[in-house]
Amino acid sequence: MAALRRSLPLAPIALLLAMPGVLAQSWQVEDGSRIGFTAFQQGSPVEGRFETFTADISFDPDDLGNSRVAVEIDAASIATGHKDRDTTLRSAGFFDVAQWPTARFTSEELMHEGGQTYAAHGQLSIRDVTREVVLPFELTIGADPDAADRLLATATGELSISRLDYGVGQGDWASTKTVGEEVVIKIEIQATRPR
């Protein structure tokens, strides 16, 4: 008995037990997904979106501890329905996509608030600023109407941020007289996985 104890060192075993488990099931983000926003020009809403983004989603509602969401947004893909405005938004006065081409959201903790309501606590990075945010979202998971052997998850959520917190608005554009400080980010993600 004493020999067994000596041959089974406890520290590495303890480390093994403390390591995180395998990530939850991976989901494939579908084309119907949208990362949009509402900005305000002189108090009136202007809808826009980012047309190009990728999302790595590992999610299991019964295993939130091993669930992760990581979104990468191509900042240059911003689209507000007007070429000159989009050019201005890509420029150094706003997103400066030449210097910071990618905006990111990385979840740190996913929490179930009750019913279909969840919250993704994580880090949002725009330009050279990273801040802790909480993105509440509604989630439904059901049969995929387009593929009998797959499940479809739909998550919709909104997050209000101050653009100035992220340096989006430099020089003249730091003023809120034309573009309001508040921007509401609106996400709608559709993702599928095999059953």
Next chain:
Amino acid sequence: MRNTAVLRYGAVAQTLHWLIAALVFTMFGLGWYMSDLPLGQQKFDLYQLHKSLGITIFGLAVVRLLWRWSHPAPPLPASMPLWQRAAARTSHALLYLMLLVQPLIGFLQSNAANFPVVLWGVVPLPALIASDEALGETLVVLHRWNSRLLLLLIAVHVAAALRHHFVLKDDVLRRMLPAARGCADPLP
């Protein structure tokens, strides 16, 4: 009590005419200047000014038309041949139409381009049509070409007025001038 023999335009008609003319003149200068500016706050501000002035002109034109409908214009000189009367009526009708159509095209362009229009920075005007980037680009071109048509109409209008005054030496221009008093004064 209405004048029974109106031989001049009254003060209201004259004021509206010259005010609209001054604003339209300003709009041409503003439109050309602002189009060439680099993207930035100044360009945005001048575009908003252009839009607010355009909507104001639209409103003044409506008032002008309502006024004219209830206060008929002085009759054209008896010596004027029929074809010239027709030309006068047509060119005036087209000018009135332009004063309504050009701002409307501009407004629709803003709607299509997903730009809220906030009149004088205070009153948000609801969009008449939905966002449509391609349509917005078409309407910009239409607005520009229509402005050239308007300029042509104004040139004809001014040329005709000067012809009446300096060549025909009649009262046609004088009737619209506040300072000029011919033999054609309105009854008190």
